[in-house]
Amino acid sequence: MDDPRQWPLFEVFVRARGGLDHKHVGSLHATDARMAIEHARDLYTRRQEGVSIWIVRSSNITASDPGEAESLFEPARDKVYRHPTFYDIPDEVKTL
Amino acid sequence: MSGTAATESDALFRYALRLGDSSLVLAQRLGEWVGHAPALEEDLGLANVALDLLGQARLLLTYAGEIEGKGRSEDDLAFLREHREYVNAILVEQPNGDFAQTIVRQVLIDAFQLELYERMQNSSDERLASIAAKSVKEIRYHLRYSGSWLVRLGDGTAESHARTQAALQRLWPYTVELFAEDDLDRLMTAQGVAPSLTDVRTAWAARVDELLSEATLQRPVDRPYGWYGKRGEHSEHLGYILAEMQHMQRTYPGARW
Numbered sequence: 090m091d092d093p094r095q096w097p098l099f100e101v102f103v104r105a106r107g108g109l110d111h112k113h114v115g116s117l118h119a120t121d122a123r124m125a126i127e128h129a130r131d132l133y134t135r136r137q138e139g140v141s142i143w144i145v146r147s148s149n150i151t152a153s154d155p156g157e158a159e160s161l162f163e164p165a166r167d168k169v170y171r172h173p174t175f176y177d178i179p180d181e182v183k184t185l
Numbered sequence: 186m187s188g189t190a191a192t193e194s195d196a197l198f199r200y201a202l203r204l205g206d207s208s209l210v211l212a213q214r215l216g217e218w219v220g221h222a223p224a225l226e227e228d229l230g231l232a233n234v235a236l237d238l239l240g241q242a243r244l245l246l247t248y249a250g251e252i253e254g255k256g257r258s259e260d261d262l263a264f265l266r267e268h269r270e271y272v273n274a275i276l277v278e279q280p281n282g283d284f285a286q287t288i289v290r291q292v293l294i295d296a297f298q299l300e301l302y303e304r305m306q307n308s309s310d311e312r313l314a315s316i317a318a319k320s321v322k323e324i325r326y327h328l329r330y331s332g333s334w335l336v337r338l339g340d341g342t343a344e345s346h347a348r349t350q351a352a353l354q355r356l357w358p359y360t361v362e363l364f365a366e367d368d369l370d371r372l373m374t375a376q377g378v379a380p381s382l383t384d385v386r387t388a389w390a391a392r393v394d395e396l397l398s399e400a401t402l403q404r405p406v407d408r409p410y411g412w413y414g415k416r417g418e419h420s421e422h423l424g425y426i427l428a429e430m431q432h433m434q435r436t437y438p439g440a441r442w
Contacts, residue, residue: 096224117226120337127330128226131233 098147099125101132103139111143122146193376197310198252199272200373202262203415205245206273209263210423211294212238213430217281227284230330234291237323244316264434268423275414276359278423285338285345286352291331292396293356297363299324300388304380313378332396339400350402357405362413364389369415 096118102111114133119125125144134142153161165171215235222228246259276294281287302324305317338345364386366374373379397404412418433440 118224119226123333124337127333128230130326131230132226135229135233 096120099129100145100147100150101125101129102143102145103129103133104141104143105139107140111141114138116147194252194254196369196372197378198249199369200379201245201249201252201313203272203274203369205242205249205262206271207277207294208238208245209242210271210273210426211277212236212242213426214277214279214281215287215291218287223284231287234327234330237320237327241316241320241323244319248312248316260434264431268419268427269417271419271423271427272415272417273423274359274362275412275420276356276363278414278420278426279356279359280422282352282355283348284334285348286355288331288334288338289349289352289356291327292335293360293393295324295328295331296389296392296396297360297385299328300385300392301380304385308379309377335396335402336400339397339402346401349400353397353402354405358408358410361407361410362415365410365413367413367416 097120098116099119099122100116101114103114104111117125117128117132119128122144126142129142129144133139212235215231215238218231219228219235222231242263243259246262250257250259250262274294276290279286279290281290299321302317302321306314306321308314308317335349338349340346364382366382370379370382374381394404412420414420414423
C-alpha cells in the first residue's frame with residue numbers, strides 16, 4: 090500500500106532526440122503529475138539527456154508476474170526459426 | 186575619455202552590478218537549501234534554480250568588470266566587495282524561512298525578472314540584450330516551478346495556506362523597491378538600455394495577481410517604503426550571507442582549486 094506520508098511514486102520516460110522512443114530512466118516522488126514533470130526535468134534532463142518527458146503513476150503500471158516467467162517466456166526459447174537468421178543477405182545490402 | 190563618456194560607462198557599470206548582485210545573492214540563498222529541502226527532488230529543483238541564477242550573475246558581473254575597465258573579474262566583484270558596495274534588491278537577501286517563505290520570495294522575484302528580461306531582450310546594449318535572451322528561458326521555468334508551488338501551498342491545507350499568506354505579508358513590502366525608479370533607472374530607460382519600470386510593474390502585478398487568486402491568497406496592501414538595497418542600504422542579513430560566501434577568498438586571498 091502507498092504510505093500516505095510519502096508522495097506517490099512516478100515512473101519517468103525520456104526521449105533523447107526527436108525520432109527515438111521514450112525510454113524508462115528511473116522514478117521519483119511527487120504530489121501530482123505536474124510536479125512530477127518538473128522533478129523529472131530537474132533530475133533526469135539536467136545534462137541535456139532529453140527533448141521530451143513522459144510521466145506515469147507507478148501504481149498504474151501492470152507488470153508481468155516474475156513467478157509466471159517460465160510459462161510466459163520459456164516457450165519462445167526453442168523456436169529459433171522465429172529469428173530471421175535463415176535468409177541469405179545479398180552483398181549489396183550494407184546496413185541490415 | 187570625455188567626462189560624459191566616463192559618467193555613462195559608470196552608470197552602465199552600476200546598473201549591471203544591480204542586476205548581477207540580485208542574482209548572485211538569491212543564488213547563495215537558494216544554495217542554503219541543498220541538503221535541507223523537504224524532499225530530495227526539491228533539493229535538486231532549488232539547486233537548479235540557484236545554478237541558473239549563478240550563471241546569470243557570472244555573465245553580468247563579468248560584463249560589469251569589463252565596463253569598469255579596472256581589471257576586476259567576476260570573482261573580484263563577487264568576493265571582494267563589502268556589503269555597502271552590494272546593490273542587490275533587499276528582497277533577495279531575506280532569509281529562506283520555511284518552505285512557504287522561500288517559495289513566495291521566489292515567485293515575487295521570478296515574475297519581476299521575467300518581465301524585466303523579456304523587455305531587456307530589446308535593449309540598446311547588445312550585451313545586456315543577449316544576457317537577457319539567455320536568462321529569460323531559465324526564468325520562465327523558475328516561475329513555472331515557484332508558481333506551481335505557490336498554488337499548491339496556498340490552495341493546500343489550512344496550515345500551508347496560513348504559512349504562505351504570512352510569508353506574503355512579510356515579504357510584500359520589499360517588492361516596492363523593485364519598481365521604485367531612481368536616477369540610474371531613469372537614465373537607463375532613457376538610453377534604451379533598460380525597460381521602463383512602470384511597464385514592468387504593470388505586467389508584474391497582473392501576473393502575480395493571477396497566481397495569487399489561483400492560490401486563494403490575499404494580495405497585501407502596498408505601504409510606503411524607503412530602504413533601498415540598490416543604493417547599498419541593506420538589511421542585517423546581507424552581512425552574514427557575504428561572510429559565508431566570501432570567507433575562503435578573504436582568508437586565503439587568490440586561492441584556487
